[in-house]
Amino acid sequence: MPRALILGGTGLIGRAAARRLLAAGWQVDVTGRNPAHVSPEIASARFVAADRADEGQLGSALGNGADLLVDCLCFTAADARLLLSLAKHVTSTVMLSSRAVYVDADGNHVNSEIQPYFEGPVRETQPTVAPGDMDYRSREGYGANKVAAEHVALDSGLPITVVRPSRVHGVGATRPQEWVFVKRALDRRATILLANQGAELVHTTAAANIAALIETVAGRPGARILNCADPDAPSPLEISRIVARRLEHTWAEVLLDETAPDGLGLTPWDAPHPFVLDMSAAVELGYRPAGDYAATVAAEIDWLVDAAQSGDRRGVLPKTDDPYFSPFFDYAAEDKFLARHAR
């Protein structure tokens, strides 16, 4: 039986990978700090308490080696150096990076004040931000530290595949963006307002599709970089329709243009330009997606509804005063706008 070790294996991406590998007959070990974070669908995985910064604990978790090592917690060059000490004993290793590394011709990236503009789908050869070691939790530091970590991994000569996802969705998300439309449907709102006509394409990445790519890489070890995003890139309007259909809710769509008041009809997916990842390198390697956005997001929608209807005992739903989510739920401003325009 092949064996996989997933660092940070109880989180959004780790649990999707664990679930897929378990279903394919793998022995799966997941690390984390809190065993309570092991979700029921990966209950047959072995949980190993190991802090990502503790080389001794990680070494014990790896034991005599593994066929596959997945690192969901590699944020800095120092993290990557620690990963190398494990990857030496593993057939194929996957390090999770991000689309946040890419820069456009003006040097802008997704965490810049000005959003990047790309002419077309972005390939893995697109320039990145320069490697850096400022705080990786800062806007400027996240991509720079990921690039530094990628360099350590790829310069090692070990079979480490760097995976660059886009906007990840799935069961277990700590910031489940689809909640914006799920809650609206559960609140039985009769109207949905969408800024920019809800039109700009957003490239989503299902955790289930990352899991499919990880399984492909397990069978094709190598040092390389691979983008990972869904086979389609929906617009906020399409995402709203997918959620409403799943919940059998109908609402009137009000598609706002630039004359609408600022802040009205915002969604987590608003961006001035599309940012689409080219998936041909992964496909050439043999990757086949688990499904498109609508197919893969269904489980997350059901998970959110279940949490809302069962009192959210596991605390998965955003709090009502969550500063990230509250701008999307300004129902009073919407009602005022609609009343004014109904006259």
Ligand SMILES: NC(=O)c1ccc[n+]([C@@H]2O[C@H](COP(=O)([O-])OP(=O)(O)OC[C@H]3O[C@@H](n4cnc5c(N)ncnc54)[C@H](OP(=O)(O)O)[C@@H]3O)[C@@H](O)[C@H]2O)c1
């Ligand atoms: N989510 C996205 O939209 C997205 C997009 C692009 C790239 N990525 C990249 O994908 C990777 C995985 O992201 P994710 O969304 O799956 O993360 P996540 O849901 O936050 O999961 C993190 C996991 O790591 C564990 N963990 C956290 N800190 C730890 C520590 N110090 N020691 C040991 N375990 C620790 C957590 O469990 P405990 O709390 O119990 O320890 C959990 O299992 C990250 O490298 C991220 O940069 C994510």
